[in-house]
Amino acid sequence: MPSTDLPAEEAFVAFFAGAEPTLRRALIAAYGPTGREAAADALAYGWEHWERVGSMHDPIGYLYRVGQSRMRWYRRRPRAVAPPDPAPEPHLDPGLDTALAKLTRPQRVAVVLCHGFGLTHREVAALLGVAPSTVQNHVERGIAKLRSRLEVSEDA
Numbered sequence: 001m002p003s004t005d006l007p008a009e010e011a012f013v014a015f016f017a018g019a020e021p022t023l024r025r026a027l028i029a030a031y032g033p034t035g036r037e038a039a040a041d042a043l044a045y046g047w048e049h050w051e052r053v054g055s056m057h058d059p060i061g062y063l064y065r066v067g068q069s070r071m072r073w074y075r076r077r078p079r080a081v082a083p084p085d086p087a088p089e090p091h092l093d094p095g096l097d098t099a100l101a102k103l104t105r106p107q108r109v110a111v112v113l114c115h116g117f118g119l120t121h122r123e124v125a126a127l128l129g130v131a132p133s134t135v136q137n138h139v140e141r142g143i144a145k146l147r148s149r150l151e152v153s154e155d156a
Contacts, residue, residue, distance in 0.1 A: 012050050016043060019060045027067045034074050035067070042067035099149040107142030110135050115143075 027035030042063040113124045125132040
């Protein structure tokens, strides 16, 4: 149990010096390299709630459980979108940049992410925080405007 004779900041610094290596090693052993981030988050939580955590019988054990909770968050965290495979550059219409610039921002973003980078409507919806049907509407309307401006038929 941490000493209560010291001011809060000094008590936490003393606790941190002894607890950090143990907590970090335990979380790394349990979860691999990401355990280091969970340990840092748990210790930050300990500092923010030091008044309560410092008076606990087993603050390291408690912070270990906080670190375990953070690991669940790290595992649910969305992964970065992988870049598309490099492919030979297709022929692009010289007016495409101008036509894209004339689309509304949501339409341009949806068209470029779906058709330019090959993301699904669901992936784009998750990135933008909208419904997949909204992305579909933006893509359909954007493509229709691009076809009209570039004078391209659906068959081409």
